[in-house]
Amino acid sequence: MKVAFLFFALLLVVSTAYSQGMVAIPAGEFTPLYGSTKGVKQKERVESFDMDIYPITVGEYQSFLRKFPQWKKQNIKKIFSGKDYLRSWKGDRPSPTIDQKSPITEISWFAAKAYCSAQGKRLPTIMEWEYAASNDLQKNQDMTKKILDWYAEPNSERLGKVGSTFENKFGIWDLHGLIWEWTLDFNSSMVTGESRGDSSLEKSMYCGSGSINAAKVDDYAAFMRFAMRSSLKANYATKNLGFRCVRSIQ
Amino acid sequence: MKTLFIVVISLVFNVYAEDHKHEHHEHHQEMASEPATPGESLYNIETTWTTFSNKPFKLKSLKGNQVVLAMVYLNCQYTCPMTISHMKQIENSISKEKLKNTKFVLVSFDPQNDTPSKMTEYKKKQQLNDRWTLMTSKKEEDLRELAGVLGVKYKKMADGEISHSFMITLLDQSGIIKKQLIGTDQSPKEFAKEL
Numbered sequence: 001m002k003v004a005f006l007f008f009a010l011l012l013v014v015s016t017a018y019s020q021g022m023v024a025i026p027a028g029e030f031t032p033l034y035g036s037t038k039g040v041k042q043k044e045r046v047e048s049f050d051m052d053i054y055p056i057t058v059g060e061y062q063s064f065l066r067k068f069p070q071w072k073k074q075n076i077k078k079i080f081s082g083k084d085y086l087r088s089w090k091g092d093r094p095s096p097t098i099d100q101k102s103p104i105t106e107i108s109w110f111a112a113k114a115y116c117s118a119q120g121k122r123l124p125t126i127m128e129w130e131y132a133a134s135n136d137l138q139k140n141q142d143m144t145k146k147i148l149d150w151y152a153e154p155n156s157e158r159l160g161k162v163g164s165t166f167e168n169k170f171g172i173w174d175l176h177g178l179i180w181e182w183t184l185d186f187n188s189s190m191v192t193g194e195s196r197g198d199s200s201l202e203k204s205m206y207c208g209s210g211s212i213n214a215a216k217v218d219d220y221a222a223f224m225r226f227a228m229r230s231s232l233k234a235n236y237a238t239k240n241l242g243f244r245c246v247r248s249i250q
Numbered sequence: 251m252k253t254l255f256i257v258v259i260s261l262v263f264n265v266y267a268e269d270h271k272h273e274h275h276e277h278h279q280e281m282a283s284e285p286a287t288p289g290e291s292l293y294n295i296e297t298t299w300t301t302f303s304n305k306p307f308k309l310k311s312l313k314g315n316q317v318v319l320a321m322v323y324l325n326c327q328y329t330c331p332m333t334i335s336h337m338k339q340i341e342n343s344i345s346k347e348k349l350k351n352t353k354f355v356l357v358s359f360d361p362q363n364d365t366p367s368k369m370t371e372y373k374k375k376q377q378l379n380d381r382w383t384l385m386t387s388k389k390e391e392d393l394r395e396l397a398g399v400l401g402v403k404y405k406k407m408a409d410g411e412i413s414h415s416f417m418i419t420l421l422d423q424s425g426i427i428k429k430q431l432i433g434t435d436q437s438p439k440e441f442a443k444e445l
Contacts, residue, residue: 078288113394
């Protein structure tokens with residue numbers, strides 16, 4: 001009976017995560033791009049969490065808007081979004097050329113946060129996102145090349161469907177090759193050790209000394225993601241920036 | 251065994267139902283919020299902060315005041331004392347008449363260390379009067395949201411320091427950003443002219 005109980009308890013945990021389209025990412029350590037302090041590589045421990053298998057789709061975002069009309073294009077508070085929010089939408093509807101199964105983009109950080117929060121979830125931290133994605137890159141030059149090739153391509157007019165790129169070792173789809181993704185703490189990228197003024201922000205990242213501080217100088221793809229995040233503001237909405245949600249495992 | 255299965259199933263549904271109840275609740279709250287808040291106002295932020303006196307606090311309760319606000323952390327050795335001294339200079343540069351409707355707010359990035367008692371102690375040590383409020387939130391999302399609205403960047407460093415933008419923001423009486431002092435080389439006296 002005890003075994004049966006454990007089994008069902010496990011089933012409950014797995015099924016609640018799975019029914020919401022998530023998989024568990026086991027705790028572990030990895031060396032993030034900027035994990036080094038004064039030249040010493042620093043491993044970062046990431047606790048286990050559930051992560052959405054796919055980025056949030058247009059269809060899913062539309063159902064969210066039905067429940068939370070304050071996030072509709074015509075209702076959203078200016079402080080939570082710039083003019084590009086759902087830019088290609090006509091009122092309540094996405095442009096007819098957009099597939100319901102394609103990832104939702106043109107949304108601000110605030111909107112992404114509100115969406116996750118409505119599901120009882122949250123946005124992943126940069127560390128969680130990079131950790132989930134790092135698995136694909138270790139000793140895999142092909143993968144790195146694929147990612148860089150994708151970064152080098154101009155935006156395609158239409159985004160593919162979620163689940164159309166590839167699945168990584170954790171069972172997560174589309175971390176690379178479809179869209180860029182919002183993270184909870186995107187506004188922590190590119191801050192120097194000392195903050196005597198915003199003019200000094202980002203200096204250590206691009207000047208020679210910054211590259212030396214980076215733990216993995218050959219991970220250009222991660223450099224690009226950090227650079228991209230640092231260029232964002234929370235009210236930005238662009239055509240290739242979407243998101244997925246996570247949940248801490250208690 | 252069958253019963254156990256039913257229990258498990260109903261548990262799953264309960265969790266689901268709870269989620270939905272929560273959504274609806276939030277939804278009604280949103281609908282009930284006062285229509286007078288302009289879309290650009292910081293008072294659209296719904297976060298409940300915890301103050302130095304361990305009381306819940308909503309930013310919109312500052313409505314009607316001019317607000318001078320900065321995000322800081324109290325263990326900070328370098329820029330935060332400077333932020334506070336700048337804010338004190340602003341306070342000292344404006345007329346008594348204007349001071350009546352002016353508030354000074356410090357929001358801490360560091361809820362683990364900056365507990366209400368720590369904030370109270372700091373307020374005393376710095377001799378901050380009743381126009382000053384210190385607050386924080388244990389939810390990183392809340393801190394990131396405020397930082398996002400203000401354009402503040404911050405990062406917790408391995409040594410416990412928090413690297414962050416140096417920024418003081420002035421809100422008008424409806425909570426809209428009127429002016430920001432960015433970087434340490436701007437003059438607080440010039441800034442005070444905006445109040």
